[in-house]
Amino acid sequence: MTIVGLNSLSYTYPGSAEPALSAVSFELGEGDYLAIVGANGSGKSTLVRCLNGLLVPPVGAVSIAGADPATPSGRIAARKALSLVFQSPPDQIVASVVEEDVAFGLENLGVARHEMRVRVEGALAAVDLLEERSRSPRFLSSGQQQRLAVAGAIAMRPRVVAFDEATSMIDPMGRKAVLGLMDDLVTSGISVIHVTHDMDEAARARRIAVLSGGRLVFLGSPAELFSSDRLEQLRLARPRSYSAAIALGLQPVIGEDAAALGRRAVVAQTSKVAPRQHAAFIPTNAEPAFSLRSVSMSYLAGTESERLAVDSVSLDVPAGAVVALVGRTGSGKSSLLQLLDGLALPDSGVALSLGVDTADRKTDLRAVRMRAPLAVQRPESAIFEAYSGDEVAFGPRNQGLSGQVLVDRVRAAMDAAGLPFDEFRDRQPRTLSGGMKRRLALASILSLDPDALLLDEPSSALDPASRAEILALIQGYASGGNASADNRRRTVVMSTHSMDEAATADLVAVMKAGALAAFGPPILIFGKGWDESWGLDRPFAYQLDEAMSPSTAAVVPSSVALAADPVLVSAPADARTHR
Amino acid sequence: MKGIEFLKHVSIGRYVEADSPVHRLTPVAKYLWMMALVLSATVSASAAVVCASAVLPLFFAKLARVRILFLLRGFLPVLPFLGIAAIFQVLFSWPADRSTVLLALGPVTLSAREAVAVALMALRFMAMMSTIGLFTSVTSEGDTARGVEDVFAPLARIGFPARGLALMIAVAFRFIPIVAGEFESVVKAQAARGADFGAGARGPIRKARAYLPLIVPVTIRALERAEALAEAMEARCYGVGPSTRYVDTTGGAADIAARIAAIIYAVGIFAVPVFFAS
Numbered sequence: 089m090t091i092v093g094l095n096s097l098s099y100t101y102p103g104s105a106e107p108a109l110s111a112v113s114f115e116l117g118e119g120d121y122l123a124i125v126g127a128n129g130s131g132k133s134t135l136v137r138c139l140n141g142l143l144v145p146p147v148g149a150v151s152i153a154g155a156d157p158a159t160p161s162g163r164i165a166a167r168k169a170l171s172l173v174f175q176s177p178p179d180q181i182v183a184s185v186v187e188e189d190v191a192f193g194l195e196n197l198g199v200a201r202h203e204m205r206v207r208v209e210g211a212l213a214a215v216d217l218l219e220e221r222s223r224s225p226r227f228l229s230s231g232q233q234q235r236l237a238v239a240g241a242i243a244m245r246p247r248v249v250a251f252d253e254a255t256s257m258i259d260p261m262g263r264k265a266v267l268g269l270m271d272d273l274v275t276s277g278i279s280v281i282h283v284t285h286d287m288d289e290a291a292r293a294r295r296i297a298v299l300s301g302g303r304l305v306f307l308g309s310p311a312e313l314f315s316s317d318r319l320e321q322l323r324l325a326r327p328r329s330y331s332a333a334i335a336l337g338l339q340p341v342i343g344e345d346a347a348a349l350g351r352r353a354v355v356a357q358t359s360k361v362a363p364r365q366h367a368a369f370i371p372t373n374a375e376p377a378f379s380l381r382s383v384s385m386s387y388l389a390g391t392e393s394e395r396l397a398v399d400s401v402s403l404d405v406p407a408g409a410v411v412a413l414v415g416r417t418g419s420g421k422s423s424l425l426q427l428l429d430g431l432a433l434p435d436s437g438v439a440l441s442l443g444v445d446t447a448d449r450k451t452d453l454r455a456v457r458m459r460a461p462l463a464v465q466r467p468e469s470a471i472f473e474a475y476s477g478d479e480v481a482f483g484p485r486n487q488g489l490s491g492q493v494l495v496d497r498v499r500a501a502m503d504a505a506g507l508p509f510d511e512f513r514d515r516q517p518r519t520l521s522g523g524m525k526r527r528l529a530l531a532s533i534l535s536l537d538p539d540a541l542l543l544d545e546p547s548s549a550l551d552p553a554s555r556a557e558i559l560a561l562i563q564g565y566a567s568g569g570n571a572s573a574d575n576r577r578r579t580v581v582m583s584t585h586s587m588d589e590a591a592t593a594d595l596v597a598v599m600k601a602g603a604l605a606a607f608g609p610p611i612l613i614f615g616k617g618w619d620e621s622w623g624l625d626r627p628f629a630y631q632l633d634e635a636m637s638p639s640t641a642a643v644v645p646s647s648v649a650l651a652a653d654p655v656l657v658s659a660p661a662d663a664r665t666h667r
Numbered sequence: 668m669k670g671i672e673f674l675k676h677v678s679i680g681r682y683v684e685a686d687s688p689v690h691r692l693t694p695v696a697k698y699l700w701m702m703a704l705v706l707s708a709t710v711s712a713s714a715a716v717v718c719a720s721a722v723l724p725l726f727f728a729k730l731a732r733v734r735i736l737f738l739l740r741g742f743l744p745v746l747p748f749l750g751i752a753a754i755f756q757v758l759f760s761w762p763a764d765r766s767t768v769l770l771a772l773g774p775v776t777l778s779a780r781e782a783v784a785v786a787l788m789a790l791r792f793m794a795m796m797s798t799i800g801l802f803t804s805v806t807s808e809g810d811t812a813r814g815v816e817d818v819f820a821p822l823a824r825i826g827f828p829a830r831g832l833a834l835m836i837a838v839a840f841r842f843i844p845i846v847a848g849e850f851e852s853v854v855k856a857q858a859a860r861g862a863d864f865g866a867g868a869r870g871p872i873r874k875a876r877a878y879l880p881l882i883v884p885v886t887i888r889a890l891e892r893a894e895a896l897a898e899a900m901e902a903r904c905y906g907v908g909p910s911t912r913y914v915d916t917t918g919g920a921a922d923i924a925a926r927i928a929a930i931i932y933a934v935g936i937f938a939v940p941v942f943f944a945s
Contacts, residue, residue, distance in 0.1 A: 533859065
């Protein structure tokens with residue numbers, strides 16, 4: 089039976105000339121599992137919002153379990169039949185107690201109290217949050233918050249649940265749990281629509297729909313999509329195991345994990361190894377770019393709600409290194425970055441930022457921050473100027489630059505960020521796509537000509553192509569290749585939830601509950617130094633290496649030579665690592 | 668933490684979950700007692716009533732096992748204003764004040780009547796602060812909102828949007844840390860680019876311009892977050908028809924008794940001066 093039916097759905101936002109969706113048609117059956125992928129701005133969120141009447145579609149274009157969300161009565165029926173889980177975990181929590189939040193939808197439907205209790209309990213049990221039922225959602229991790237949103241959805245007994253990039257803002261463990269919940273829903277006969285940028289996630293679905301410029305350009309099985317040669321043109325990528333299988337000369341299998349692929353590779357006795365570029369980082373004798381000594385920091389120090397965010401961390405970031413900062417949500421990554429930048433100051437211990445003590449009263453913090461600026465999460469939300477060029481000029485103007493020097497700075501930064509100055513300086517930031525906005529925000533930091541860059545989840549919530557562009561931009565900065573007068577390597581510290589990204593860094597710092605759990609090169613961190621208790625997942629390449637060489641238990645990837653003088657994985661007791 | 672920190676991490680109110688006879692009261696009973704005590708502390712002219720309304724919250728705090736010192740701390744910020752008011756009382760004599768002069772320093776005198784007035788004023792403030800402090804200490808965010816709905820329930824029958832008002836309060840609680848968080852994030856983003864808020868700028872227009880990098884993005888983000896929350900609520904069928912409530916705040920016989928006691932107290936404070944007028 090058809091649960092979701094789209095019949096040539098078009099939608100144009102009021103005041104906009106271009107349609108956001110044009111003639112999209114497909115059908116979704118009971119217990120079906122559909123992934124929707126496409127670049128930022130391709131119409132995915134618009135489509136999902138037309139399904140339950142958050143945006144009003146044309147009459148007759150959408151049918152949800154027989155109801156038309158274009159009509160007022162149909163809208164109510166559609167919202168009962170289709171639950172929506174949104175991208176940002178905190179933005180969909182209404183109540184101040186977990187179980188009351190699950191009940192919110194039921195209250196609105198006028199369900200009797202005893203019936204509500206049964207359904208709330210069932211929903212919380214299904215997402216494994218029963219023990220947290222009387223807590224405040226504020227104290228849940230973002231992964232738990234997203235499971236709470238799922239509980240609120242399934243308590244309403246929907247026929248279909250749509251996830252709108254619901255895994256893009258949570259850590260690997262939280263993501264795994266939410267993906268597992270999607271499988272559970274499908275098993276229990278509830279249809280799932282999953283809007284995502286992650287091709288590994290999309291490959292889990294039974295079918296994939298690709299949107300491009302508001303049009304449905306592909307609808308078919310994952311196998312059909314990923315064997316297509318139109319992927320690049322659609323700004324999409326292949327799942328990790330799929331690409332690895334091709335690199336190994338094996339037939340790709342959809343949804344195969346690293347272990348299974350590794351076993352196949354061993355059986356096939358393939359001689360090729362998974363591609364990985366990995367020059368070992370050799371620290372110079374130069375002074376570290378950032379140095380923390382037993383640094384602790386609490387929020388709301390001295391009040392009853394005091395919370396320790398960073399717990400006696402000692403860390404030297406060698407000059408010229410690219411350091412990936414990983415750890416679960418709330419493990420202290422953002423706080424650590426702010427300490428390095430001087431936006432946060434230590435309660436105890438010493439923080440040296442480019443050799444300057446940030447807690448010293450004589451320190452000009454403004455100067456320190458501009459030498460090693462931090463791009464906060466979603467930095468594009470701080471864009472305020474009407475024109476892109478002015479936005480990028482804001483920083484250098486604050487440095488006192490003007491005239492031709494200023495123009496040169498802005499030009500270099502915008503060119504480096506892939507937004508050519510001549511073409512983009514007079515573009516209004518609000519007309520740019522999500523990926524471009526992110527690059528503009530980074531350009532407005534590069535224009536400071538900083539000695540080091542601090543980036544908080546720079547690649548989050550972007551489509552695969554935009555993600556690759558951002559990472560290339562960071563690599564370009566680190567290697568000194570663009571926007572800089574000399575060619576020395578420059579320091580970058582960036583947090584990320586993608587371990588595959590972290591594996592390409594020179595060094596990886598693992599945070600756990602505010603403390604530095606480990607610090608060293610990726611081959612050690614993801615190899616023999618690996619610790620399950622960090623609550624992370626290992627990069628695909630490392631999982632594959634392990635699967636392909638089961639005999640060597642000391643999981644050092646065969647394809648990578650050990651660094652001559654490796655930075656040791658440190659014990660938490662004394663995290664000073666450099667020799 | 669030093670550096671840039673905002674309200675983001677603050678929990679609204681001071682509610683700490685606990686089990687006590689006071690905690691167990693329904694939100695309506697708590698609201699009624701709060702109103703009765705604040706009313707008696709502010710309106711009554713009788714010294715006896717003001718004393719009673721200052722002592723009662725402390726007694727309730729004892730029952731609720733809330734630290735009394737913690738409640739009185741809320742009284743501290745008011746002290747300077749009290750001090751100024753007290754000085755005025757002492758400097759200017761009441762007309763026709765014939766009470767005993769307790770202290771005299773040249774032309775400045777402190778009469779017994781002035782002393783009583785100052786003490787009563789202090790007590791009124793103390794009563795108010797400790798009552799409100801106690802209320803927020805024993806009432807969760809959810810109950811604070813639900814209590815409003817219950818208090819206005821009689822009016823809801825004639826179309827007063829009690830439910831909507833309660834939800835508005837609940838959402839406001841949720842939103843304060845969200846907006847504070849957005850503000851913090853934008854301030855940090857601009858500070859990283861060398862923004863120097865206010866400092867050095869002269870003249871109102873230049874001063875306002877210095878805040879432009881904050882106002883524009885914070886406003887946009889706050890609206891975006893509000894829209895996201897509104898969408899999430901709508902998607903969960905908010906406002907589709909008559910709603911029910913998950914949390915039961917009916918209360919038993921003891922609670923009804925507490926409500927009646929609050930009303931008797933409120934009525935009583937106006938009766939006391941009548942019967943015990945000096």
